[in-house]
Amino acid sequence: MTDTPETEGSGPAGPPYEDPARRVDTSRASSARLYDLYVGGKDHYGVDKDAGTRLAEAFRGKGTIQRIGTGARLFHDRAVLYATRDLGMDQFLDIGVGVPKQPNTHEIAQAVRPSSRVVYVDNDPIVLRHAEALLHSSPEGATDYADADLREPAGVLAIARRTLALDRPVALMLCSVLQFVPDDDQVRDIVSQYLSALVPGSCVIFSHVTDDFAPEAWRETERVYAEEGIEANVRPRATIESFLSGLDLVEPGLVEAHDWHPDGTDTSKDHTHLYAAVGFKRP
Numbered sequence: 001m002t003d004t005p006e007t008e009g010s011g012p013a014g015p016p017y018e019d020p021a022r023r024v025d026t027s028r029a030s031s032a033r034l035y036d037l038y039v040g041g042k043d044h045y046g047v048d049k050d051a052g053t054r055l056a057e058a059f060r061g062k063g064t065i066q067r068i069g070t071g072a073r074l075f076h077d078r079a080v081l082y083a084t085r086d087l088g089m090d091q092f093l094d095i096g097v098g099v100p101k102q103p104n105t106h107e108i109a110q111a112v113r114p115s116s117r118v119v120y121v122d123n124d125p126i127v128l129r130h131a132e133a134l135l136h137s138s139p140e141g142a143t144d145y146a147d148a149d150l151r152e153p154a155g156v157l158a159i160a161r162r163t164l165a166l167d168r169p170v171a172l173m174l175c176s177v178l179q180f181v182p183d184d185d186q187v188r189d190i191v192s193q194y195l196s197a198l199v200p201g202s203c204v205i206f207s208h209v210t211d212d213f214a215p216e217a218w219r220e221t222e223r224v225y226a227e228e229g230i231e232a233n234v235r236p237r238a239t240i241e242s243f244l245s246g247l248d249l250v251e252p253g254l255v256e257a258h259d260w261h262p263d264g265t266d267t268s269k270d271h272t273h274l275y276a277a278v279g280f281k282r283p
Contacts, residue, residue: 031180031230032124036099051228058220071272072176072207073101074265075257079205079278080105080171082261084112087203087278089171090141091164093194095121095150096177100133105173106143114140119160121146150177151186153193169201176274178243179209182233191243200283204247207257207276208240214273240275247279 033048034055055065083089090113094105097120109116120134120143131145146159157166164170172194181187195204211218211234218234225232241254252259257274258266266272 031225031232032098032122032127036101036126047228051224054224055221058217058224059214067268067270068209068273071257071266071268072274075207075260075272075274075276076105076173076175076205077103077108078261078263078265079175079276080108080173081112083171083203083205083278084109084116087171089169089203090116091168091170092116092118092173093121093156093160093164093170094118094173094175095156095194096175096180097122097127097134098124099127100130104134106134106137106141110138110141114138117142117163119144119146119163121148121150121156121159123147123149150174151181151190153190153197157194157197166197167199169203170198171203171205172198173205175205175207176209179232179234180230182231184233184235184239184242187243188245195246195281198281200281202281204244204277204279204281206244206279207274208243209234209273210237210240210275211273212236213271218273237275244277244279246282248282249277249279253277 034051036048052065059065080092083092090109092105092109097105103111105120106116106118109118115138118134118137118141120131122128122145128145128147131147134145135143137143142163144159144163146156148156148159150156160166174191174194178187178190181190191204195202209218222232222234237254244254252261254275254277257272257276258268260276260278
C-alpha cells in the first residue's frame with residue numbers, strides 16, 4: 001500500500017495555533033534570532049545583538065561569527081541544489097529551518113523540480129511568525145510547516161506524512177541544528193529514529209559546528225549561549241562523524257562546509273567552523 005500524503009500543506013501544523021508573538025521571549029537571545037543576526041537578517045532584538053557582540057569578541061582574530069552563518073547558508077544552498085539536480089530528490093524534511101531567508105529550500109528545489117514537496121520544522125516562535133513565507137509553493141509542489149521539536153521524531157514524522165510520501169526517498173536536512181542537543185548519545189538516537197522511518201535511497205544533508213579550529217573561542221561561545229538559556233555542545237570531528245554512522249557519504253565526505261562542492265559563491269578563506277556532508281541511507 002502506498003504511503004501517500006494525507007493532505008496538501010496548507011499552514012502550520014502541530015499543536016493548536018496560538019499567536020507566536022505571545023511566545024517570543026525578548027529577555028534572552030534565541031538561537032534562531034542569533035542565526036538571523038549572523039546572516040544579516042532583521043528578525044532579532046537588542047538582546048540578540050548584545051549576545052552577538054560578546055560572541056564576536058570570542059572570535060576576534062579567528063574569523064567572524066558572521067562567517068559561520070554565511071558559510072552554513074551557502075552550504076545549505078549548494079546541498080539542496082545538488083540533492084535535487086544530481087540525486088533526483090523531490091521530497092525534503094528540513095528540520096531546524098530557522099528564520100526564512102531566500103532562497104529557501106523549496107525555492108531551490110522547485111526551480112529544478114517544480115513538483116518538489118518540502119516540510120519545514122522548527123519550534124522557535126520567531127520562525128512560526130514567519131512561517132507563511134515558507135508556504136508559497138509552486139502549483140505543482142507543496143510545502144508545509146510544523147511547529148515541532150526535532151527531539152521528538154515520532155511527532156515530527158507524523159506531521160511530515162501530511163505532505164511527504166515516506167515510502168519514497170526523502171532528503172532529511174539536519175543543518176546546524178544538532179549542536180543544540182547537548183548529549184551525544186541522544187543525538188545518535190535522534191538521527192537513528194529519523195533514518196529508520198526513511199526508505200533506502202533517502203539522503204541526509206548535514207552540518208554541525210566544530211571546535212577543532214578555535215577551541216577557546218567555542219568554550220566562550222558555549223558560555224554565552226548558556227547565559228542566554230540555550231543548551232549547546234560544539235563538537236570535534238570524530239564525534240560529529242559518529243552521527244553519520246551507517247550512511248554512505250558522497251564525495252568529498254565530511255569536510256569543512258566551504259570545501260563541500262565549492263561553486264565559487266563562498267570566496268572567504270576563513271574557517272567556517274562547520275563540518276558538512278551529504279550521505280545516503282544504505283539498502
